[in-house]
Amino acid sequence: MxxxxxxxxxxxxxxxxxxxxxxxxxxxxxxxxxxxxxxxxxxxxxxxxxxxxxxxxxxxxxxxxxxxxxxxxxxxxxxxxxxxxxxxxxxxxxxxxxxxxxxxxxxxxxxxxxxxxxxxxxxxxxxxxxxxxxxxxxxxxxxxxxxxxxxxxxxxxxxxxxxxxxxxxxxxxxxxxxxxxxxxxxxxxxxxxxxxxxxxxxxxGVSIGDVFFFRMELCVVGLHGQAQAGIDYVPASQSSNGEPVATSIVVSGGYEDDEDAGDVIIYTGHGGQDKHSRQVVHQKLECGNLALERSMHYGIEVRVVRGLKYEGTTHGKVYVYDGLYRVTDTWFDVGKSGFGVYKFKLVRLENQGRMGSVVLKFAESLRTLQLDALPKGYVSLDLSSKKENVPVFLFNEIDEDHEPLYYEYLTSTRFPLHVYDHGAKGIGCDCVGGCSDICSCANKNGGEFAYDLNGILVRGKSLIFECGPHCQCPPTCRNRVSQKGLRHRLEVFRSRETGWGARSLDLIQAGSFICEFTGIVLTHEQAQIFTMNGDSLVYPSRFPDRWAEWGDLSLIFSDYVRPVYPSIPPLDFAMDVSRMRNVACYMSHSSCPNVMVQLVLFDHKNISFPHLMLFAMENIPPMRELSLDYGMADEWTGKLSICN
Known part of the structure; x- marks a missing residue:
């Protein structure tokens, strides 16, 4: 050895x-x-x-x-x-x-x-x-x-x-x-x-519950090194004593003899299947099968990734990391198809976080539950009072604090009237039958659309122009993503340790629009008066340029250039959220956030007053807290008390 x-x-x-x-x-x-x-x-x-x-x-x-x-x-x-x-x-x-x-x-x-x-x-x-x-x-x-x-x-x-x-x-x-x-x-x-x-x-760096939309991503981050095989292992050919050792498996229901009870898995070895996933020959104790047996012999734990069916994804499936298991038993058995298969019993190690697959299934179950069957702790089933496309839940099983109910829900930012004084002439496109690459709004974005056909942000920019109310294109236009409101069920929740926070009840794909950060826009002079009175304000200029990270391909293409068009002046306004707000106000600060701010214009052409649209920087599993980078924390002390 x-x-x-x-x-x-x-x-x-x-x-x-x-x-x-x-x-x-x-x-x-x-x-x-x-x-x-x-x-x-x-x-x-x-x-x-x-x-x-x-x-x-x-x-x-x-x-x-x-x-x-x-x-x-x-x-x-x-x-x-x-x-x-x-x-x-x-x-x-x-x-x-x-x-x-x-x-x-x-x-x-x-x-x-x-x-x-x-x-x-x-x-x-x-x-x-x-x-x-x-x-x-x-x-x-x-x-x-x-x-x-x-x-x-x-x-x-x-x-x-x-x-x-x-x-x-x-x-x-x-x-x-x-x-x-x-x-x-x-x-x-x-x-x-x-x-x-x-x-x-x-x-x-990989946490239990992390979700991956593609199998190849597991290989890229080192979680599971096999693009197709369900058992990842060091092969016997690379071991001086000729014994393979398994390090991870993917459980995706590809074998009819698999049994998955969560903490205990009866995993069928590989081999013996035809192209239709039917068992047609006996399995052999070799390659990955032998590697699992050797891992059991030496007491080596293996990582378990579950492949689950999930609606709304590109191929109807996602992969979830569920933690470490130990192989405790193995035997040769006759499978349902009448051929011999190797079976391995894996038991999950104790003191690990909740399995991501369990959280995904729980979040999906909330879709079909009747209102009176929802778990204890749901104070409101829709903070937005049906102003959003989907409900915004309020959850608190800690105490009797219902503070988020006391604010008026604001679905879109309210700008001063003078912002719209630039006039509507020339603000919209003439694409009656639908927008194409020659669309005037696309030209404002540098000659390309900001989103793909699924509404995923292609790359972050200093400012994105969407088609708006002055455009001739239909509401289904691909360049109308962030103005359509929520598409994912969000929840404001209270934690004993962290106070109020926000999370999603749906799986959010990286690059997807989440919601707008809304408030009442105040000019510089108005903000000074409000600050003197002790009111809490949000300063958009303090949000870092996290948008530059989304689509930064400089490590792939040597000629990559960071988008600099259009050039916009510093944002010299504040947002009052002391009386009117939305779910975004409850997002936590993080130096490594999963949500970023992307500036967008669609209903006016004053580039000094854009909308603050929030997009996912990574795949965000259900029930995981949403976080933003608000900038330097000490600059906000005493000025942003909206979260507690």
């Missing part, structure tokens, strides 16, 4: 229970919502200064620091017990424990960081395990995962838009799987994560 670097204990890293109350309360504005699966987080940990963004982080030095931390703590403890020895010729950057008369242990404990920008034609066969992450380490990993997924999603939206325009040299065939092309381009640039080491256990 010399090719597999061993470790002493495979149970050093576990996700904390999601019900932990060690989460700091939000201040003004609401502080960053803590991921419920963040390891080893305590109230004092949250006060640690945040690390620089991944692009500014010295990856090499960070890698060495964590490795050295491992070597000087965990390794010394094992040395003291005489169980292992640290050999002097070991690469100090590895931070792994080399065996000393311990043939039963299989996997090294080491903390690694993804190396961005390097090409990897073949995955490493070396198994490592991530341990002892500090909160800031976890946030760094989470940031890298999010940035990689953001690139995947925005690159896919860009290529889809190019296909729709019919002039994409990269994908000449319209039926080409765009997600495959995206993965190929990212792999060519060395942007797939965790290629240097094969990780056993949780992938740093």
């Amino acid at each position: 010399d090719s597999i670097v061993p470790c002493f204990d495979l149970n050093l890293y576990t996700e904390p229970n999601s019900s932990s109350t060690d989460i700091p309360k939000k201040i003004t504005p609401k502080m960053e919502p803590i991921d419920e699966h963040t390891p080893f987080l305590t109230p004092t940990d949250h006060k640690i200064p945040s690390v620089p963004p991944p692009s500014e982080l010295d990856v090499s030095s960070e890698f060495n620091r964590i490795s050295e931390l491992f070597r000087t703590t965990f390794a010394q403890r094992l040395q003291k017990n005489g169980e292992v020895a640290m050999l002097p010729d070991v690469d100090p950057n590895l931070g792994a424990i080399v065996p000393y008369n311990n043939p039963e242990a299989q996997v090294a404990n080491a903390v690694i960081l993804p190396r961005v920008g390097r090409k990897h034609d073949q995955r490493s066969s070396e198994l490592v395990r991530v341990t002892d992450l500090r909160p800031e380490d976890y946030r760094c990993f989470r940031g890298r995962i999010r940035r990689t997924r953001l690139l995947f999603d925005s690159l896919r939206a860009f290529l889809v838009a190019q296909i729709e325009k019919g002039r994409n040299s990269l994908t000449p065939q319209r039926r080409l799987r765009v997600d495959l092309k995206v993965a190929q381009l990212m792999k060519k640039q060395g942007l797939w994560l965790y290629r240097e080491k094969r990780i056993v256990g949780g992938i740093p």
Whole structure:
């Protein structure tokens, strides 16, 4: 087993229970919502200064620091017990424990960081395990995962838009799987994560409940390295002793003998099926099947990803990461088709967060429940009083606070009358039968539409022009996305730890419109008077340019140029939300948000007073809190008390 670097204990890293109350309360504005699966987080940990963004982080030095931390703590403890020895010729950057008369242990404990920008034609066969992450380490990993997924999603939206325009040299065939092309381009640039080491256990930065729309995205982030096979493993050909080891599986109902009870899975091995997914021959104990059996023998946990049917997606399916399981039993059985199959019993490890597949099914069940059958805690079934296309729920099972009911719900921002004084002449297009590439509104966007045919934002811009009430195009025009209001069921909820927050009851795809951030617009002079009276105001100029991250393809195309058209002046106005507001006002602040602000014009042409439209920066699972980057928190202290 010399090719597999061993470790002493495979149970050093576990996700904390999601019900932990060690989460700091939000201040003004609401502080960053803590991921419920963040390891080893305590109230004092949250006060640690945040690390620089991944692009500014010295990856090499960070890698060495964590490795050295491992070597000087965990390794010394094992040395003291005489169980292992640290050999002097070991690469100090590895931070792994080399065996000393311990043939039963299989996997090294080491903390690694993804190396961005390097090409990897073949995955490493070396198994490592991530341990002892500090909160800031976890946030760094989470940031890298999010940035990689953001690139995947925005690159896919860009290529889809190019296909729709019919002039994409990269994908000449319209039926080409765009997600495959995206993965190929990212792999060519060395942007797939965790290629240097094969990780056993949780992938740093991937949280339980994360949802993926495409199987290839699992490969890109290192969660499951097989594009089609359900078992990911180190093959026997890459192991010096010829024994494969499994690291993850995908449970998608592809085998008729599978049994999925959530915490316990009876998983059917691979092989023996025809092109119609019918079992036609006996399975063999080889490849992935043997790898699962060896993982059971050595006590190595495996990651479980579930493929679920979900309406409204491109191919009617999504993939959800549900955490770590251990193979506890295996046997050979006669399947329903009369052929022999290998079965594996997997049991979910304790003290992990709630399974994402369970949350998805719960959120779907709310669609069909009668009003009197809704779970306890729903105070209002529609805060908007039917002003929105879909209801906005109010949920509070903590106390009797019903504060959101006291505000008038505002579906669209109210601007001063002088904003519309520029006149309507020339503001709309003349596309009676529907807009095309020569549409005047498209020309305002630089000669292209801002959205694809499914309403997904292609790339962020300083300002987007949509068709509006002065245009001749029909309401079904593809350039009328954000003005149509809500399409996803949102919920204002109260938490014992974090106060009021906002979340979705639906799965929101990256690049999708969520809602408008509404309020009563005040001029600079009016804002000064309101501030003197102590009223709470929102200052749009303080929202960072997160829109620039969506569609930034500079890592893929060397000639990529950040959109600079149109050039708009600084936003010199404030928004009063003290009496009239919408669900957006309850979104938390985060330095790594899942929602971004995109400025949009459609009902007037005064570029100094745009609408603040909110779009998803990543795939947002149901029941996950929505967050915005409000800018520097200290600038808002005392000025944005709307969230508490």
